Amino acid sequence: MTASSAVSGMRIGVVTFPGSLDDRDAARAVRVAGGEAVALWHGDADLHGVDAVVLPGGFSYGDYLRCGAIARFAPVMGELVAAAASGLPVLGICNGFQILCESHLLPGALVRNDHLHFVCRDQRLRIESTSTAWTSAYEVGQEIVVPLKNGEGGYVADEATLDRLEGEGRVVARYLDVNPNGSRRDIAGIANERGNVVGLMPHPEHAVEALTGPTTDGLPFFTSILKGLVEA
Amino acid sequence: MARVVVDVMLKPEILDPQGKAVEGALGRLGLPGVTAVRQGKTFTLDLEGDLDEALLAQVHELAGSLLSNPVIEDYVIREVIA
Numbered sequence: 001m002t003a004s005s006a007v008s009g010m011r012i013g014v015v016t017f018p019g020s021l022d023d024r025d026a027a028r029a030v031r032v033a034g035g036e037a038v039a040l041w042h043g044d045a046d047l048h049g050v051d052a053v054v055l056p057g058g059f060s061y062g063d064y065l066r067c068g069a070i071a072r073f074a075p076v077m078g079e080l081v082a083a084a085a086s087g088l089p090v091l092g093i094c095n096g097f098q099i100l101c102e103s104h105l106l107p108g109a110l111v112r113n114d115h116l117h118f119v120c121r122d123q124r125l126r127i128e129s130t131s132t133a134w135t136s137a138y139e140v141g142q143e144i145v146v147p148l149k150n151g152e153g154g155y156v157a158d159e160a161t162l163d164r165l166e167g168e169g170r171v172v173a174r175y176l177d178v179n180p181n182g183s184r185r186d187i188a189g190i191a192n193e194r195g196n197v198v199g200l201m202p203h204p205e206h207a208v209e210a211l212t213g214p215t216t217d218g219l220p221f222f223t224s225i226l227k228g229l230v231e232a
Numbered sequence: 233m234a235r236v237v238v239d240v241m242l243k244p245e246i247l248d249p250q251g252k253a254v255e256g257a258l259g260r261l262g263l264p265g266v267t268a269v270r271q272g273k274t275f276t277l278d279l280e281g282d283l284d285e286a287l288l289a290q291v292h293e294l295a296g297s298l299l300s301n302p303v304i305e306d307y308v309i310r311e312v313i314a
Contacts, residue, residue, distance in 0.1 A: 065299070066301055069298065070298075073298065101303070107303075109301055111304060112250060114249055116249045116250070154247075156246060156247075156304060182247065
């Protein structure tokens, strides 16, 4: 039995909202990692028994009001918030990170880049925590390069919250070389207390195959979750 | 018909790069002495029927959850026309 088929029983849901862009890449990353990708629909208040969920990047509801503000109230999110509270692994990438913050599954918020420009670049990151459901396949301090593309990627939270995130080892990834969007303390991604919910502004799902990605450095986010689910 | 007007502003400690850009443009257009510009949002809600306390409480709740994000924004109900 190959490693791939050993984990093929794992079903990872990928939610599509109106305006999601990266749902297909996220589903593909799940498959490349050896899992089964299950399409979930924003209007369907049912997680269809998946083992974990990815909230993909894009511009849900046109980023109207605030990024993620309307998606937070989509029917599927009621189910997701409850399931995440009882331990369902959830990864929010870019717009997905914004939705997780708007849903209060993660603290803080994402605001407009301090320089006002949309940024699109291959970004070097340092993995700061491997004790989350989505980063266990990395080494602490490992440096990776994955695409980053956002207009509202500046992570903000009050000082007490930032101190707490640092103190509890919940900063999952940090920007290296440059701070691309004004994020406080160079934070690129964070986790909830339990480590099952992770939000990340850069896009690991775009870096899982040599043909299309700058690297394959993003793949361990997806192998982490499959490995964790198999062992659980 | 009742009307409620809700203003939403970024909290003072949150950087407002859009306001900064507007501030720069005002200066370039010759308006002297502009020391700060903050950009916010206004929502005008037209409601059917009478606006009682219960309905206003509901508007408050949604102003603090959907219309604003309390992590980065404050809201005020500026005007109520019952």
